[in-house]
Amino acid sequence: MVATDVKLAVRDLNISYGGQRALSGVSLDVHEHEIFGIIGPAGSGKTSFLRTLNRMEIHHKDMTVEGSIVFDGRDISRVKNVYALRRHIGVVFPLPVGLPMSIYDNVALAPRLSGIKKKVALDEIVERCLTRAALWDEVKERLDGLGSLLSGGQQQRLTIARALSQEPKLLLLDEFSIAVDPVTTMRIEDVLKELKQELTIILVTNLVQQARRLADRTAFFLNGELIEVGETEAFFTGEVKDQRTLDYLEGRFG
């Protein structure tokens, strides 16, 4: 059945900042175990969209959200414990954030917050998440070094490891490669392809080619509107419904 493998269903989503519309009338489905790409120029509402999925809008006083977002069958605007929701949805921000604590503590932070205290269990989580984020081999000798002193690319993988530490069902990546060198970007992209087996990924990116390499399906946002959603390959072979999508993909405006 098609309905069962919809991980996230968004209907008629409007987002505005103090009366200023950032996103209007977005409806889309994200399927289980897919990488769902979101492309579009700056200011098209991609990041606002991601923030809403994690209910981060409650920290913005003037940000209002209308419409419905259903995650795993639950309307997220109605959940009573927003913290529990966030533990199921991991986020990786554009700029890497190594918290000023040890590498180990960075990854163990979230499990500890949710009550895991046993050293053995934490050790296991730290090693597994760092391995999955392709960072373990580089840092296994210095887990007690400061996370904020790693290089940019390492910190971004640390951020991914941290996001994975609570076994999220959905991983949101917001232009993760903005501060990362091309080699590390490629490594992270490989990691994401692997992770797809276990969870669902939404990837916001400025790099059209990155969407092509990774995303199964891609959505094109422009000026706060969802122009269209399609199979990524179809996009790149020119099968688009809207001329603007083609223009963007081919770099005719930015």
Place this chain on the structure above:
Amino acid sequence: MLTERVQLSTSIDLDHRGRDWYTDKAVTFLVFVGGISAIVLIIGIFVFITKEGLGFIAGSLDVREFFGSLAWRPTSPTKPTYGILGLIAGTASVTGLAMVVSVPFSLGAAIFIGEFATGRLRETLKVLVELLAAIPSVVWGFIGLSLLNPLIIDIFDVPVGLGVLNSGIILGLMAAPIMTTIAEDALKAVPDTYREAAEAMGATKWQVIFRVVLPAGRNGLVAAVLLGVGRGFGETMAVLMATGNSIKIPTSPFDSVTALTATIAAELGDAPVGSDHYRALFTLGILLFVVTFIINLTADLVVRRAGRK
């Protein structure tokens, strides 16, 4: 081919020094003098108090009596003694109690202002805290004398309300606004990205503060506490008014004590210039100077370490 000698000419004037040039030099000099004067003054003060105090240290000072005896009797006509143990105990007990009062208060206030309050509430609170910091110490002393004193007598049923408890509370309230301001700055210096990262992981507000923000701002918070200690240690007027002024090692919070600073303030006017008493008071000054200097230097180093990270 390059010619061997480049032709020099004076066709454009590059040598004229106009008003701009002299103004620039003058301002540079003035700013330099201003900056250097702080150092000169500090050294000058240190030299002055050591000059007066050293004569006593070299002459009549008995180190064991000085630090080990309770007997501060500089005006005794037969055998003057200079034991400052009681003064040190007074200062330490009052400053210690002041920290017990002010640290929870000011950290709580800083966390509330920095992490919870928003918009006008936040701005109002900040202005109020800064206003509190500007209250003259004699006013605090007056509050201790005329408000807290009868209150302590009533509540605890003791004969005198002046002492460690009274001056500790007064000093704590005095130090709290400064500590709050500095602690709040330390929390503000923690990047919002840390908070967002923790929030996105599902950390509650309290977890974000306790597990991420406070550890990240730890150095600044330590500096805030240290500067508060320095403030309490060096405070004179309020202590003079609220301690009850008797030299002893306190055994209960209601005991009257006296502090190093208060002793200098109370006795310097009566001590004949150049006498042992006069010089002994300057020795107390050296002690105060050195301790405050160490406290402030430590705070400064801690802050610098925070800035480098």
